[in-house]
Amino acid sequence: MLSIAGTDPSGGAGTAADMKSIIAAGGYAMTAVTAIVAQNTHGVREIHSPPASFLAAQLRAVSDDVEVDAVKTGMLGTLPAIEAVSAWLDANPPSILVVDPVMVSTSGHRLLAPEAEAAMVEFCRRATVVTPNIPELARLCDRPPATTRRQAVEQATVWARQSGVAVVVKTGHLTGSSVTNTWVGPDGPLFSTAGSRVETTNTHGTGCSLAAALATRLARGDSPAAALVWTTTWLHEAVAHGHRLAVGSGNGPVDHSRRSRRLQAAGAADPWLDAESAVPALESAEELLRMVPAEDPAAATPGAAVPPAGPWTRALWRAGRASTAAIADCDFVRALHAGSLPREAFEFYLAQDARYLGRYSRALAALDTDSAPAGARTFWAGSARRALAVEAEMHRTLLGGRVAASMSPVTRSYTDFLLAASFAEPYAVGAAAVLPCFWLYAQTGSGAPEVATDHPYAEWLATYRDPAFRGSVREAVGHVEDAMAAATPSVRAEAARAYLLACRHELEFFEQALRLEQVGPAPELTTAIAVAS
Numbered sequence: 001m002l003s004i005a006g007t008d009p010s011g012g013a014g015t016a017a018d019m020k021s022i023i024a025a026g027g028y029a030m031t032a033v034t035a036i037v038a039q040n041t042h043g044v045r046e047i048h049s050p051p052a053s054f055l056a057a058q059l060r061a062v063s064d065d066v067e068v069d070a071v072k073t074g075m076l077g078t079l080p081a082i083e084a085v086s087a088w089l090d091a092n093p094p095s096i097l098v099v100d101p102v103m104v105s106t107s108g109h110r111l112l113a114p115e116a117e118a119a120m121v122e123f124c125r126r127a128t129v130v131t132p133n134i135p136e137l138a139r140l141c142d143r144p145p146a147t148t149r150r151q152a153v154e155q156a157t158v159w160a161r162q163s164g165v166a167v168v169v170k171t172g173h174l175t176g177s178s179v180t181n182t183w184v185g186p187d188g189p190l191f192s193t194a195g196s197r198v199e200t201t202n203t204h205g206t207g208c209s210l211a212a213a214l215a216t217r218l219a220r221g222d223s224p225a226a227a228l229v230w231t232t233t234w235l236h237e238a239v240a241h242g243h244r245l246a247v248g249s250g251n252g253p254v255d256h257s258r259r260s261r262r263l264q265a266a267g268a269a270d271p272w273l274d275a276e277s278a279v280p281a282l283e284s285a286e287e288l289l290r291m292v293p294a295e296d297p298a299a300a301t302p303g304a305a306v307p308p309a310g311p312w313t314r315a316l317w318r319a320g321r322a323s324t325a326a327i328a329d330c331d332f333v334r335a336l337h338a339g340s341l342p343r344e345a346f347e348f349y350l351a352q353d354a355r356y357l358g359r360y361s362r363a364l365a366a367l368d369t370d371s372a373p374a375g376a377r378t379f380w381a382g383s384a385r386r387a388l389a390v391e392a393e394m395h396r397t398l399l400g401g402r403v404a405a406s407m408s409p410v411t412r413s414y415t416d417f418l419l420a421a422s423f424a425e426p427y428a429v430g431a432a433a434v435l436p437c438f439w440l441y442a443q444t445g446s447g448a449p450e451v452a453t454d455h456p457y458a459e460w461l462a463t464y465r466d467p468a469f470r471g472s473v474r475e476a477v478g479h480v481e482d483a484m485a486a487a488t489p490s491v492r493a494e495a496a497r498a499y500l501l502a503c504r505h506e507l508e509f510f511e512q513a514l515r516l517e518q519v520g521p522a523p524e525l526t527t528a529i530a531v532a533s
């Protein structure tokens with residue numbers, strides 16, 4: 001992937017942003033510099049444009065040696081630079097050319113000489129797809145800047161039809177609770193993908209980043225829809241976490257690597273319980289806490305929405321606090337509560353949950369065993385039936401009767417673990433293993449904010465808060481308390497390990513939907529946008 005753009009020594013925009021974005025999107029990054037820009041998060045100070053012949057030399061140095069799969073252009077800066085790039089493109093036509101028609105920076109500085117604007121508009125006709133912001137789109141179409149997404153899409157539709165070039169319409173510059181990227185082809189709007197608007201000033205370089213990642217995904221063979229969905233989702237995460245970088249005191253950059261770091265952490269092979277946790281026997285509930293690292297005084301144990309039933313479950317709750325807190329803080333749960341979770345991620349989660357419930361039900365049924373007290377047997381057997389009923393209901397309503405997706409590795413390992421614990425281990429171990437599915441769900445439900453009825457996941461969030469569900473959680477906690485109390489010290493230790501592992505599986509189960517490489521199926525078709533012709 002070759003980026004032809006200006007520089008930003010503060011690393012947020014231009015070639016620096018492009019390189020970070022190309023790498024994040026899975027490409028090999030190359031850069032040819034059009035202009036050296038003295039800028040930071042507050043704005044542009046000075047621009048030095050080397051002679052266009054030197055730009056041409058950089059481009060030739062690349063194409064004489066390297067097969068270029070895709071090109072992204074950003075700030076071209078001057079008329080001679082546009083001409084040099086045009087001549088090089090004539091001699092080396094790439095199969096994908098994404099043009100970000102950079103004219104004015106977010107901070108309001110001119111990044112293109114006024115006399116070069118007409119040439120830039122003309123240059124855009126070479127592209128596979130252009131990614132103008134609202135003012136740049138207006139300049140392309142020679143119309144006043146759009147004030148609504150609908151107007152912007154209309155402008156893009158007219159221009160795309162005339163030019164035969166696709167446009168990604170970005171609405172970062174508009175207001176409203178969502179930011180939508182719409183792919184408009186020569187035949188009209190094809191699809192759009194929306195994310196929630198992040199309240200942040202860390203938007204320096206978002207345009208560069210979007211164009212570079214989009215070009216990379218297209219070059220990797222993604223369809224336009226898949227490339228735009230991937231790019232929008234990745235960029236949303238980068239924007240949402242930009243402020244934590246604490247780079248600069250103006251409009252800070254986005255965190256291009258947030259997704260990579262999250263996936264890297266998720267792929268760590270470290271055991272979930274450390275060696276210290278190999279407690280062979282538990283005589284007392286206090287000893288159970290030795291199974292996890294000593295309590296960090298700053299990290300309070302989250303209060304339990306459904307209280308423990310006695311000393312054993314109190315100790316389990318405290319010992320599991322790291323996973324419980326991580327679930328409350330994880331990207332999936334946060335986005336679910338905020339309503340910003342991509343629809344595809346939610347649907348993947350639901351489909352996996354349906355598969356999960358089928359096997360979970362079998363694990364519960366296995367707890368209806370001779371070695372369990374009579375009251376507990378009835379409860380587990382009833383829960384097994386209810387889990388099946390919920391699965392059937394989910395298939396019917398939320399999944400619309402669609403065939404469930406095949407089981408993910410995370411769903412499989414969680415349910416294999418539950419089945420092994422419930423079928424092959426003593427009763428207390430199986431009971432402790434299934435408890436987090438009750439207890440941590442009630443916890444997640446109680447942490448959910450009251451949401452308006454138009455919240456996309458309102459119906460789902462309401463099911464967590466269902467009083468009948470909380471009642472069954474209370475019962476499950478009670479049965480595990482009894483089972484732990486009645487078990488031998490060595491079975492208790494095994495049961496506590498099972499509980500802690502299941503807590504961690506719960507975290508993985510939520511987060512897996514944000515680890516899909518291909519976020520899809522196809523995004524919402526924009527038949528809803530009526531475009532005036």
Ligand SMILES: Nc1ncnc2c1ncn2[C@@H]1O[C@H](COP(=O)(O)OP(=O)(O)OP(=O)(O)O)[C@@H](O)[C@H]1O
Pocket residue numbers: 013104105106132133134169170171172173179180181195196197198199200203204205206207208209210232235236239
């Ligand atoms: N506040 C935000 N919340 C979520 N996503 C955002 C936000 N701001 C920008 N984005 C993402 O970045 C993309 C590009 O933003 P924008 O429309 O502001 O482009 P731009 O003006 O070209 O950017 P630049 O700041 O680099 O000039 C948007 O389409 C969207 O995907």
Ligand SMILES: Cc1ncc(CO)c(N)n1
Pocket residue numbers: 005006007008013014015037039074075102104105106111204205206207208
């Ligand atoms: C080099 C460069 N390209 C693009 C932008 C727009 O953000 C910028 N600030 N700097």
